[in-house]
Amino acid sequence: MKMFEYMGKELFAKFGLPVPKGRMVTNPEDAEKVAAEIGGPCVVKSQVLSGKRGKAGGIKFPNTPEEAKKAAEEVLSMTIQGLPVECVLVEEKLQIDKELYLSITVDGSAKQAVMIASAYGGMDIEDQPEEYIIKRHIDPNLGLQPFVARDVVRKMGIPLNSPQGKEIVKIMQLLYKICIEKDAELVEINPLVYSGDRVIAADSKVTIDDDAMFRMKDLPFVDDKSPAERAAADLGLSFVELEGDIAVMANGAGITMGTLDTLQAFGGTPRNFLDCGGGTGREATAKALEILLGLKPKGLFINIFGGITRCDDVANAFKDVYEARGGYPVPVVIRLVGTNQEAGREILKSIGIEAFDFMEDGARRIIELIK
Amino acid sequence: MAIIIDENTNVLVMGITGRQASFHTKQMLAYGTKIVAGCTPGKGGVEVEGIPVYNTVREACEKHRIDASVIFVPAPATKDAALENLEAGVKVVVIVTEGVPVYDEIEIVAYAKSKGAYVLGPNTFGIVSGGKCKMGIPPNQYFIKGEVGVVARSGTLTYEIVGNLTANGLGQSTVVGMGGDRAVGLTFIDVLKLFEKDDQTKAVVMIGEIGGNNEEIAAEYIKEMTKPVIAFIAGKSAPPGKRMGHAGAIIERGKGTYQGKVEALTAAGAKVAPLTFDVPQLVKEALGIK
Numbered sequence: 001m002k003m004f005e006y007m008g009k010e011l012f013a014k015f016g017l018p019v020p021k022g023r024m025v026t027n028p029e030d031a032e033k034v035a036a037e038i039g040g041p042c043v044v045k046s047q048v049l050s051g052k053r054g055k056a057g058g059i060k061f062p063n064t065p066e067e068a069k070k071a072a073e074e075v076l077s078m079t080i081q082g083l084p085v086e087c088v089l090v091e092e093k094l095q096i097d098k099e100l101y102l103s104i105t106v107d108g109s110a111k112q113a114v115m116i117a118s119a120y121g122g123m124d125i126e127d128q129p130e131e132y133i134i135k136r137h138i139d140p141n142l143g144l145q146p147f148v149a150r151d152v153v154r155k156m157g158i159p160l161n162s163p164q165g166k167e168i169v170k171i172m173q174l175l176y177k178i179c180i181e182k183d184a185e186l187v188e189i190n191p192l193v194y195s196g197d198r199v200i201a202a203d204s205k206v207t208i209d210d211d212a213m214f215r216m217k218d219l220p221f222v223d224d225k226s227p228a229e230r231a232a233a234d235l236g237l238s239f240v241e242l243e244g245d246i247a248v249m250a251n252g253a254g255i256t257m258g259t260l261d262t263l264q265a266f267g268g269t270p271r272n273f274l275d276c277g278g279g280t281g282r283e284a285t286a287k288a289l290e291i292l293l294g295l296k297p298k299g300l301f302i303n304i305f306g307g308i309t310r311c312d313d314v315a316n317a318f319k320d321v322y323e324a325r326g327g328y329p330v331p332v333v334i335r336l337v338g339t340n341q342e343a344g345r346e347i348l349k350s351i352g353i354e355a356f357d358f359m360e361d362g363a364r365r366i367i368e369l370i371k
Numbered sequence: 372m373a374i375i376i377d378e379n380t381n382v383l384v385m386g387i388t389g390r391q392a393s394f395h396t397k398q399m400l401a402y403g404t405k406i407v408a409g410c411t412p413g414k415g416g417v418e419v420e421g422i423p424v425y426n427t428v429r430e431a432c433e434k435h436r437i438d439a440s441v442i443f444v445p446a447p448a449t450k451d452a453a454l455e456n457l458e459a460g461v462k463v464v465v466i467v468t469e470g471v472p473v474y475d476e477i478e479i480v481a482y483a484k485s486k487g488a489y490v491l492g493p494n495t496f497g498i499v500s501g502g503k504c505k506m507g508i509p510p511n512q513y514f515i516k517g518e519v520g521v522v523a524r525s526g527t528l529t530y531e532i533v534g535n536l537t538a539n540g541l542g543q544s545t546v547v548g549m550g551g552d553r554a555v556g557l558t559f560i561d562v563l564k565l566f567e568k569d570d571q572t573k574a575v576v577m578i579g580e581i582g583g584n585n586e587e588i589a590a591e592y593i594k595e596m597t598k599p600v601i602a603f604i605a606g607k608s609a610p611p612g613k614r615m616g617h618a619g620a621i622i623e624r625g626k627g628t629y630q631g632k633v634e635a636l637t638a639a640g641a642k643v644a645p646l647t648f649d650v651p652q653l654v655k656e657a658l659g660i661k
């Protein structure tokens with residue numbers, strides 16, 4: 001789950017990590033109030049879960065509370081990359097002497113968290129040469145010890161005895177604490193800025209591990225998915241909408257990708273990626289079929305190789321939808337093998353459907369049928 | 372031979388009294404797996420499919436020699452269950468559970484390393500040594516004894532490819548599911564090394580997918596291998612995926628694409644199958660079978 005910038009900064013503040021003075025507001029009047037409290041030049045930042053807010057005009061720099069009100073009014077009426085701006089963050093405008101980059105994320109290949117740091121942060125971090133980007137894996141048995149942080153600061157070329165150097169060592173440790181205590185798979189500060197003697201997180205990007213939400217009850221919930229993705233996610237399924245005309249349901253991310261690859265190789269175009277794996281039951285599978293039909297595809301291809309998923313559950317779900325709708329509105333091809341295969345095929349036969357044994361035969365057939 | 376598990380492996384099923392676990396216990400027994408004990412805290416003393424159930428893993432280990440455990444407990448309890456087995460000295464821990472928090476996975480994997488144990492998963496279909504022993508959830512009938520080693524990240528894609536191998540008369544020495552999650556216990560290279568040393572294995576099928584750089588790292592080792600490697604990479608048609616902030620992009624720096632993986636593997640001497648059902652033919656060619 002991605003968090004809004006202001007939520008990330010509230011989390012930072014709770015852990016003692018320095019952030020600019022300010023507050024999130026949802027209307028221009030409150031923006032004026034907060035700007036008056038800050039008493040000086042401000043920043044009004046749109047809060048959307050997308051990058052490139054600055055380029056889209058979603059960040060403004062008013063000098064007075066009246067200007068802040070006007071800026072908030074403008075930004076709150078904007079839509080950035082398809083996302084309506086529902087709230088803004090009003091903050092003190094920082095004097096920026098230097099921009100750095102700091103993040104911690106999970107490196108699956110190394111099976112460890114990794115800290116990434118650079119003395120050259122800001123908009124162009126991805127274009128910095130490799131030698132300016134310091135990566136340091138964090139041994140889970142040790143955690144992020146002070147000596148690790150000091151060594152990274154040294155490699156960034158920052159004097160360890162400077163006030164900023166000492167502050168960054170502390171910030172690195174706090175960042176790791178947030179990762180562990182809040183199950184954050186990404187915590188990113190870009191830029192981390194020098195402002196006079198202070199070192200401040202001028203931005204925040206925090207992603208909480210979706211799999212850990214069960215133990216993160218104190219965090220605010222952010223809905224970062226499209227309506228169809230949300231409907232699928234509520235069923236526990238992963239779903240991505242694509243541009244083609246054959247709706248696809250398969251079980252397992254790998255076989256779903258393999259199915260899309262096969263359709264494309266035979267000249268078909270998939271309408272979506274839908275992984276209904278992991279022992280999805282009859283009812284959820286039926287709902288997933290409804291989501292697919294809602295995409296108005298030209299055809300439907302179901303490719304099931306049951307392991308923990310049982311063929312009879314899938315067949316029953318297919319039959320439920322068939323009966324509820326009095327048939328399918330588009331041609332359907334089902335490939336059904338694996339756990340409880342015979343039971344599943346009997347159910348399909350009862351509504352006149354013959355299941356395929358092999359994916360390639362099924363893929364060819366559905367492409368023929370929609371021509 | 373086979374790798375990691377065989378017909379002499381004594382297996383414990385963790386969470387054996389659950390719906391999925393008891394169903395798959397029956398399936399594993401039918402395959403021939405030597406399940407000697409089950410464990411569910413608070414349910415000790417009962418039997419499931421004739422298998423005695425204990426309250427703790429230590430208790431099971433006092434009564435039986437446990438070589439390997441397969442874990443079927445819910446995600447919030449998985450870390451505890453995995454650590455319990457590793458701490459008790461179990462050397463092979465297969466974690467079927469999906470949805471385990473990534474920092475729990477990191478802890479499990481680090482502890483397993485300190486104990487010199489293998490962890491498969493989390494989010495794995497398991498492991499099958501053809502005709503000898505199955506731990507996990509794959510459908511029995513597609514896994515037969517033979518000379519092809521298979522290593523994969525994804526479960527159903529493996530069934531798809533193993534099903535094709537079996538339909539072509541190509542049995543398997545061992546089929547290893549490393550798990551589909553971000554932080555899992557084994558890497559391709561760990562498993563390739565075991566297959567390279569295994570007498571029964573004559574060729575290896577490696578099933579990867581886009582993202583990460585595990586396949587590229589494995590390619591470095593494939594250069595040194597004496598046994599032929601046939602690879603399939605899923606995700607050729609996938610649109611560019613979502614990434615996590617700048618950090619993901621910085622770690623990978625252009626790695627993880629379909630094209631990059633195919634090039635690395637091909638340069639290392641592996642044969643890459645364009646589609647799943649091209650795999651058996653390439654295996655036959657590698658083994659000199661007509």
